[in-house]
Amino acid sequence: MLVQMYNVSKSYDNGVRALNDVTLKIERGEFVFLMGHSGAGKSTFIKLLMREELPTRGQIFVASRSVLRMKKAEIPQLRRNIGVIFQDFKLLENKTVWENVAFAMQVVGATSQQIKARVEETINMVGLSGRESSFPSQLSGGEQQRVGIARAIVNRPLIVIADEPTGNLDADTAWEIMELMSEINRKGTTIIMATHAHEIVRRMHKRVICLDKGCVVSDQQGVSIA
Amino acid sequence: MRWQTIKYFFREAKTSLRRNSVLSIATATTISICVFILGIAVLLYMNSGQVIQKLESDVEIVAFLEDDLTTYQTEELQQTLKKNPAVLSVTFVSKDEALARLENKMGEYDLLESMEGSNPLNDSLEIKATNPREVGELAAAVEKMKGVGKVRYGQDLVQKLFSATHWVRILSVVIVVFLGMAAVFLVATTTRLTIFSRRKEIYIMKLVGATNRFIRFPFFLEGMALSVSGTLFALVFLGLGYFYMIENVQPALAFLPMITDINVLIKMGLGLTLAGMALGVIGTFISLNKFLDV
Numbered sequence: 001m002l003v004q005m006y007n008v009s010k011s012y013d014n015g016v017r018a019l020n021d022v023t024l025k026i027e028r029g030e031f032v033f034l035m036g037h038s039g040a041g042k043s044t045f046i047k048l049l050m051r052e053e054l055p056t057r058g059q060i061f062v063a064s065r066s067v068l069r070m071k072k073a074e075i076p077q078l079r080r081n082i083g084v085i086f087q088d089f090k091l092l093e094n095k096t097v098w099e100n101v102a103f104a105m106q107v108v109g110a111t112s113q114q115i116k117a118r119v120e121e122t123i124n125m126v127g128l129s130g131r132e133s134s135f136p137s138q139l140s141g142g143e144q145q146r147v148g149i150a151r152a153i154v155n156r157p158l159i160v161i162a163d164e165p166t167g168n169l170d171a172d173t174a175w176e177i178m179e180l181m182s183e184i185n186r187k188g189t190t191i192i193m194a195t196h197a198h199e200i201v202r203r204m205h206k207r208v209i210c211l212d213k214g215c216v217v218s219d220q221q222g223v224s225i226a
Numbered sequence: 227m228r229w230q231t232i233k234y235f236f237r238e239a240k241t242s243l244r245r246n247s248v249l250s251i252a253t254a255t256t257i258s259i260c261v262f263i264l265g266i267a268v269l270l271y272m273n274s275g276q277v278i279q280k281l282e283s284d285v286e287i288v289a290f291l292e293d294d295l296t297t298y299q300t301e302e303l304q305q306t307l308k309k310n311p312a313v314l315s316v317t318f319v320s321k322d323e324a325l326a327r328l329e330n331k332m333g334e335y336d337l338l339e340s341m342e343g344s345n346p347l348n349d350s351l352e353i354k355a356t357n358p359r360e361v362g363e364l365a366a367a368v369e370k371m372k373g374v375g376k377v378r379y380g381q382d383l384v385q386k387l388f389s390a391t392h393w394v395r396i397l398s399v400v401i402v403v404f405l406g407m408a409a410v411f412l413v414a415t416t417t418r419l420t421i422f423s424r425r426k427e428i429y430i431m432k433l434v435g436a437t438n439r440f441i442r443f444p445f446f447l448e449g450m451a452l453s454v455s456g457t458l459f460a461l462v463f464l465g466l467g468y469f470y471m472i473e474n475v476q477p478a479l480a481f482l483p484m485i486t487d488i489n490v491l492i493k494m495g496l497g498l499t500l501a502g503m504a505l506g507v508i509g510t511f512i513s514l515n516k517f518l519d520v
């Protein structure tokens with residue numbers, strides 16, 4: 001079991017209850033969609049897994065480690081197991097494609113041989129070979145998101161979490177990104193993806209967890225009701 | 227720590243300095259100005275300390291001895307005084323010596339002759355106190371001793387001098403402490419701007435699992451480089467200004483002894499360098515913690 005949540009609630013300081021008594025499990029190797037209206041709590045769900053936020057109540061386990069009881073010094077280790085992809089890519093504008101991807105390895109202290117080999121391999125995998133020395137501003141949205149994906153997987157995390165990764169892309173490009181995500185999933189990486197895109201969810205036939213006002217309202221294979 | 231990682235830190239610090247060159251210059255200038263002012267304050271403090279010490283050590287008690295004292299009694303009086311731990315030194319001045327000194331001051335005029343051969347002055351003892359601040363108590367004690375007539379030590383002047391020097395000292399310390407705090411605040415603010423311009427980078431580092439120590443290090447290097455260069459800049463100007471004063475102003479103000487001991491000045495320079503580096507590091511630290519809390 002990779003992710004376990006037990007009766008997790010999250011209220012922000014301003015009193016907004018973003019998650020309400022969520023209990024669920026995600027197995028190793030699953031591909032899970034997280035759906036729900038704006039404000040349903042999808043991003044909050046992701047932030048709790050990353051320990052960017054702490055739940056108000058409940059227990060969360062990632063790879064059998066309690067996220068709540070974790071010491072501050074153990075947080076980096078948790079995060080090395082999780083790769084994140086953002087809607088707005090969050091690339092560093094002053095770094096090239098290669099540097100953006102290598103950055104994720106440098107900051108966890110990899111050797112330059114490791115970095116060289118792995119960055120090249122990853123850039124090839126996301127289909128950006130030849131664009132290594134381009135800057136993000138010289139790339140299309142889809143290409144930028146590929147860089148974001150390369151950065152998320154370059155450290156070989158157990159889980160890839162994506163918060164609306166196709167939100168800024170047109171339908172065709174979004175679909176290319178989804179194919180890439182499927183390929184990553186096929187290689188064994190667990191994927192949790194928050195999205196608004198019904199079309200994508202319907203065509204992917206994966207597990208769908210629907211949130212509404214912070215509650216899980218449905219959790220089924222290939223069906224979205226939100 | 228791996229050589230690889232160290233190289234990464236230095237490269238990061240260098241790139242960041244170059245990329246944020248305007249902010250970097252602003253930070254270095256801030257530190258420079260702070261250290262410069264701090265340096266002036268420290269120089270003032272140390273020099274005023276030196277002047278005060280000289281003025282204080284000049285304070286002495288003159289005890290006039292009674293006319294009819296025998297040599298033996300005079301000797302005994304001196305011995306008693308020398309045994310007193312409050313007394314630093316005792317010098318006997320005979321009345322002939324006193325007259326000679328007076329004549330010296332008055333020029334060619336022959337005093338003794340005009341006095342018709344009799345010296346109206348008294349023998350006296352010049353006494354220095356171990357602690358110049360207790361000169362009043364000592365004078366009172368000396369006055370009570372047998373064989374001692376009038377005692378003089380310039381009461382009013384001494385009192386004023388001590389209360390003035392007391393306040394000068396307190397004020398200098400307050401100014402130095404206050405400036406130090408202002409410097410840390412300024413550095414923290416300037417560093418915060420540098421870090422703020424890189425908050426996305428820090429956020430990504432946090433999310434891919436970089437440790438706080440790893441994230442901090444290049445910023446510390448950067449803060450260190452900025453504060454060292456700022457400090458050196460300030461020290462050059464401080465040194466030039468101070469040596470100019472020693473060369474050109476000191477001769478005109480001979481009664482105010484300036485510190486010229488090169489060893490003392492070098493120590494002070496090192497102290498200021500350390501202080502400047504501390505400002506940079508503390509300032510960086512304050513700003514960093516806020517952004518690392520992701």
Ligand SMILES: Nc1ncnc2c1ncn2[C@@H]1O[C@H](COP(=O)(O)OP(=O)(O)OP(=O)(O)O)[C@@H](O)[C@H]1O
Pocket residue numbers: 012013014016017018036037038039040041042043044045
């Ligand atoms: N840091 C925060 N402080 C206070 N309230 C917050 C914070 N983050 C989110 N919220 C609130 O919590 C609720 C859930 O937000 P969340 O971002 O999880 O929704 P979401 O499902 O991701 O929405 P969207 O589809 O628009 O991204 C919202 O009402 C939001 O206003």
Ligand SMILES: [Mg+2]
Pocket residue numbers: 042043044163
């Ligand atoms: Mg969201």
